[in-house]
Amino acid sequence: MYDFPVYNRPFDYTPPKSPLSLIAETEDYLLVDKPAGLLSVPGKSEPDCLEARVQSYCSDALTIHRLDMATSGLMIFAKTKHAQRHLGLQFEKRQTVKSYLAEIAGKPCAESGRINLPIWTDWPHRPRQKIDYEKGRAAVTDWTVLETKAATTRVSLHPKTGRSHQLRLHMLCLGHPILGDRLYAPEDIFTQSKRLHLHAHSLKFREPTGGAWVEYISPSPF
DSSP, rough: OOOOOOOOOOOOOOOOOOOOOEEEOSSSSSEEEEOOOOOOOOOOSSSSSSSHHHHHOOOOEEEEOOTTTTTTEEEEEEEEHHHHHHHHHHHHHHHHHEEEEEEESSSOOOSSSEEEEEEEGGGGGGGGGEEEETTOOOOOEEEEEEEEEEEEEEEEEESSOTTTTHHHHHHHTOOOOOOOOOOOOOOOHHTTTOOEEEEEEEEEETTTTOEEEEEEEEEEEO
């Protein structure tokens, strides 16, 4: 049903050299703005990543979650084992509230909607993912139109699950790939931007100490 072309586009890992962008810091955690093009954690032969850069600032920093290399935006790192357990459970139990901003090709036929399509790794074409009704893990994304332009639309995306490439693949299935998507977008949409137009815009969670709800926002870079 969802059989999309596979694009064999060349890639060279050249992460941005911009300084660490710290959004907030408490006794329990660090909120950092990850730039597009930087790995969240080390690759097989690529040590430069956000985790390493954060640990050069705070040696005790502990990784809790990840963003795709091509995606920019908010990531949280724990500063204590207690905070890592507390925040990690919130992500695991889907108690955090996350929203992303994306610019997609074309104009959806509705102002909002929900995509519920199971995702599985496309093993012959890793790191690509695919829709697989037999093996796929449940994946749900809510989306809302924010602004319509001549040929593109800005949308707010609210993932209810956290599958790899979920937002990129779900927008593709909606018929509106994300601009600059090297893995999934047709050539004319891929070449509209030098980066993927997907940004982790806001993150809401409970404080590891005290339990109060807090929310942080990172402005969109596109």
